[in-house]
Structure formats: structure tokens, C-alpha cells
Amino acid sequence: MSGNGAAGRGPRPGAHKPKSGADRALAAYRSLTAERGELFSNPPGRIFEILTAGKDIRRAQQAARKARRQHGLSTTDLRVGVLLDDPYLLVMRDAVRFPDGQVGLYNRIVAPPNVVVLPVLGDRVALIYRFRHGTRSFHYEAPRGVASGPHPYEDDARRELAEEIGAEAAELVDLGELHPYSGICNEIMRLYFARINRIGEPELHESIARITLFSARKLEQAIAGGAITDAPTLAATLRARLRGLL
Amino acid sequence: MADPDDPCLEVSASYRRLAAELPDYFSNPDPEGLVILTGEEELRSAEAEIAGRLAASGLPRDWGCAGIFYEDAWIYCLRDVVRFPDGKLGTHHRIIHKDGPESVAILPRCQDRLVLLRHFRHGLRDWALEFPRGGGERGRSAEKLAREELREELGAEIISLRPLGLVYPQNNLMRTHLRLFFAEISGFGSVNKAEGIAEVRTVTVAELERLIDSDVVTDSTSVALFTRARLRGLL
Numbered sequence: 001m002s003g004n005g006a007a008g009r010g011p012r013p014g015a016h017k018p019k020s021g022a023d024r025a026l027a028a029y030r031s032l033t034a035e036r037g038e039l040f041s042n043p044p045g046r047i048f049e050i051l052t053a054g055k056d057i058r059r060a061q062q063a064a065r066k067a068r069r070q071h072g073l074s075t076t077d078l079r080v081g082v083l084l085d086d087p088y089l090l091v092m093r094d095a096v097r098f099p100d101g102q103v104g105l106y107n108r109i110v111a112p113p114n115v116v117v118l119p120v121l122g123d124r125v126a127l128i129y130r131f132r133h134g135t136r137s138f139h140y141e142a143p144r145g146v147a148s149g150p151h152p153y154e155d156d157a158r159r160e161l162a163e164e165i166g167a168e169a170a171e172l173v174d175l176g177e178l179h180p181y182s183g184i185c186n187e188i189m190r191l192y193f194a195r196i197n198r199i200g201e202p203e204l205h206e207s208i209a210r211i212t213l214f215s216a217r218k219l220e221q222a223i224a225g226g227a228i229t230d231a232p233t234l235a236a237t238l239r240a241r242l243r244g245l246l
Numbered sequence: 247m248a249d250p251d252d253p254c255l256e257v258s259a260s261y262r263r264l265a266a267e268l269p270d271y272f273s274n275p276d277p278e279g280l281v282i283l284t285g286e287e288e289l290r291s292a293e294a295e296i297a298g299r300l301a302a303s304g305l306p307r308d309w310g311c312a313g314i315f316y317e318d319a320w321i322y323c324l325r326d327v328v329r330f331p332d333g334k335l336g337t338h339h340r341i342i343h344k345d346g347p348e349s350v351a352i353l354p355r356c357q358d359r360l361v362l363l364r365h366f367r368h369g370l371r372d373w374a375l376e377f378p379r380g381g382g383e384r385g386r387s388a389e390k391l392a393r394e395e396l397r398e399e400l401g402a403e404i405i406s407l408r409p410l411g412l413v414y415p416q417n418n419l420m421r422t423h424l425r426l427f428f429a430e431i432s433g434f435g436s437v438n439k440a441e442g443i444a445e446v447r448t449v450t451v452a453e454l455e456r457l458i459d460s461d462v463v464t465d466s467t468s469v470a471l472f473t474r475a476r477l478r479g480l481l
């Protein structure tokens with residue numbers, strides 16, 4: 001319903017009702033570590049190791065307080081845990097050990113996965129010209145939306161085609177995954193190539209001004225010349241070319 | 247004046263201050279786009295309508311409030327109240343980087359090999375093979391930043407630097423974009439371990455294509471940068 005699209009994720013209250021905001025953030029974090037362990041993995045190597053023991057978290061908070069003071073930054077919010085959780089976005093702050101051995105705090109954003117579909121009608125690629133809230137401007141891009149089901153997200157890809165360009169996929173090819181903003185966000189985009197037989201009307205809710213058909217050559221020129229700036233659309237085009245689909 | 251039962255009371259003041267401070271981010275350039283409601287009266291009536299809808303579904307009323315619901319030294323997370331093109335009211339999140347919307351990413355070529363960095367990425371909780379990139383700083387030129395990134399992350403000797411336009415990694419959520427560059431370098435030094443970089447990896451164009459095709463290189467910006475360099479005929 002909202003423009004961010006919703007994963008079916010409800011609020012995640014702590015096991016009991018602690019009083020302060022800091023306790024609430026940490027209690028929600030403890031529940032999350034139990035429910036979604038994959039978000040807290042510490043693979044081998046020189047990484048930002050997540051620290052979950054109470055004494056390590058306190059040490060990281062102390063180090064962050066000191067570092068922030070040195071840089072003249074505010075030290076009022078040193079909470080570790082889930083700082084925000086609504087149906088579209090979850091923001092959390094971890095206590096970590098950096099590769100140089102120092103401890104501190106590191107924020108990240110947890111967002112639901114997306115599907116990106118590059119639709120081809122005959123020998124032309126159909127892109128939408130859509131208004132994006134993040135940039136407050138229009139972009140040429142491949143249809144995309146939040147994935148609601150478990151992977152593979154083929155049903156989600158078909159739904160986005162129907163909603164955004166009124167098309168049905170005669171053939172759907174998985175083009176692998178992409179990470180849009182890996183520094184602070186866990187979001188995954190799953191890319192698909194679709195052969196479609198017709199184009200209809202976009203749903204008004206999606207703020208799509210028009211659907212434009214590009215020959216492979218025109219698409220390449222638009223990417224090279226900088227008229228297409230949406231990174232996932234560039235990536236889907238490249239992967240489709242590497243597979244000999246375009 | 248203030249209604250103590252107003253669920254938006256706590257988050258509304260800072261949001262309105264930010265809208266006044268960064269008007270550019272709250273503009274409504276096109277009636278066909280999503281319209282951000284900032285007029286006091288229409289905003290309050292929209293918030294009330296959305297809160298009513300949420301409450302009817304047993305959800306917290308304050309999920310319908312326009313506000314800054316998270317802020318730290320680097321970013322604001324906002325919730326805007328918007329009118330969709332079909333007339334429906336709803337909310338939409340945004341992330342605004344305090345240092346400005348611009349950062350840089352560089353594809354370095356050393357003789358006939360492309361230079362990638364293996365980084366640990368906190369967002370993924372995993373390692374990622376990527377081209378060097380770095381955050382912006384208000385008022386500094388992208389080219390200057392690109393040169394600094396190459397020196398700091400890679401200890402590179404730069405022969406030439408060529409701009410390749412920009413890309414948006416996540417245009418739904420943020421205006422943040424990357425200015426892309428293609429760099430010829432004559433050599434590189436040791437990597438910056440404190441930033442969580444474990445190693446430098448050099449590959450041929452054909453090898454990189456295989457790494458992208460087989461889902462080993464999945465960084466959106468790196469793939470987009472390679473695509474643009476290829477289609478410009480640089481590789």
C-alpha cells in the first residue's frame with residue numbers, strides 16, 4: 001500500500017516491557033537475534049564483528065562516546081539494538097569490533113528483498129518512466145517492486161509486470177542477485193529477464209508517466225550517454241547481454 | 247494549542263524544521279509524481295486519516311506521522327506523508343545523507359587488468375568484491391574525492407581519470423548517487439585494513455564478466471560502472 005511496499009512484518013515487542021528506550025531497543029534486538037540469526041553472522045576474516053554480550057556492548061558504547069566527543073558529535077543517543085521497526089523498514093545499531101581491534105557502534109538498515117524485471121517485447125526492451133520518491137524526480141527504469149513470497153520470486157516478478165506495464169511473462173529467466181547499498185543496507189534485488197507478448201496500461205498508483213520501448217542499440221546508447229541512471233536497470237541489461245538474451 | 251493525544255506530536259517539530267532547512271528535498275516538481283504534503287492543514291488532516299486506517303487494523307497510530315524517526319551523525323531517516331497519483335494518501339520512507347547526496351565510485355585499470363577490492367560489508371554481514379567507492383563531503387568536487395579514494399583505499403598512482411556520469415543505487419529510498427569514474431593507474435600499494443578491506447584482486451575484462459554472470463560480483467554500483475564503461479567502449 002505504501003510506496004515502500006510492505007514485507008509482512010509486524011512490530012516485534014520485547015519479551016517483557018522494559019521502561020527506557022534503550023532497554024526497549026536492546027530487548028527487541030535480542031528477539032531479532034533469536035528469530036533472524038542470519039542478520040548477525042560473523043564470517044571468518046578481518047570483519048566488523050558483531051558483539052552481543054552485555055559487557056561488550058557497554059564497552060563499545062563507551063568507546064563510541066569517547067570517539068564522538070573527540071569529533072564534536074552528539075553523544076545523547078548511544079543505544080544498541082532495534083531503533084525503528086515499522087512495516088517497511090527496520091533500523092538497528094550494532095556493537096562491533098572493527099578490523100583494527102577497536103570497538104564501536106555501526107548502524108544498518110534492514111529492508112525487504114525486491115524483484116527487478118527487464119521486459120522484452122519482440123526485439124525491444126520496455127522501460128517505465130517513473131517518479132521516485134527518494135530522488136523526487138523521474139527515471140527510466142525496469143519495473144521493480146517488493147518481493148513478498150519466499151525465493152524464487154517469480155510470482156512477484158509476474159505481479160510487477162502486470163501492475164506496472166500490464167504485461168504477462170511468456171518466459172522468465174533468473175538473472176541473479178544484486179545488492180544496491182551494501183555498506184548500510186541488507187537489501188537484495190533479484191533480477192529477471194522476461195519475454196512479454198503485449199503491453200497494457202500502468203496502474204495509476206505507481207506514478208508511472210509512460211512506458212517506452214528501446215531497441216537494444218538505443219538502450220545501450222541511453223546507458224552510455226547517461227540518460228539511464230538507475231543502477232539495477234544497468235545491471236539487468238548487462239546480465240541479459242552476458243547471457244546472450246539481448 | 248497542541249493536542250496531547252496527537253500521536254504525531256513527538257516527531258513533527260523536527261520534521262518541519264528539516265523541511266524548512268532543506269526545501270529542495272521537499273519540492274513537488276511534478277503533479278504526476280508523489281506529492282509530499284507539507285502544508286500544515288492538509289498534512290494534519292492526512293495524518294489523522296492514515297492514523298484512523300492504522301488503528302482500524304490494530305496498528306500503531308504513529309506509523310502515519312510525518313517525521314524524522316531516526317537520526318545519527320550521517321543520516322536522517324524520514325517518513326513523509328504523500329498523495330499518490332491515484333489520489334490515495336499514504337506514507338513513504340526516505341534516507342537523507344547529511345554530507346550531501348553525492349559520493350564516488352571508480353573503475354581502476356592497471357595495464358590490462360581491472361582492480362577490485364574485497365570488502366567486508368556490514369549491511370550484508372558478508373564479503374563483497376567491489377570497485378573502490380567513497381562517501382562525499384559537502385562542497386568538494388567529485389574528481390577530487392575520486393583521486394583521494396584511489397590513494398587512500400588502494401595507494402594508487404593515477405595516470406588519468408575520466409568521468410562516466412552518475413547512477414542511483416536505490417532511487418526509491420534516497421537521492422544519494424555515485425559519480426562514476428574510469429581511472430588508468432600505473433600501480434597500487436597496500437590496502438587500508440582498518441576499513442575492512444582484506445585484499446586487492448585484479449581481473450581481466452572476461453574474468454569480471456564471468457564473476458558478474460555467476461553472482462560473485464553483486465554490488466549494484468560496481469556492475470553499473472562496468473556496464474557504462476563497456477558501453478562507452480573503454481573496455
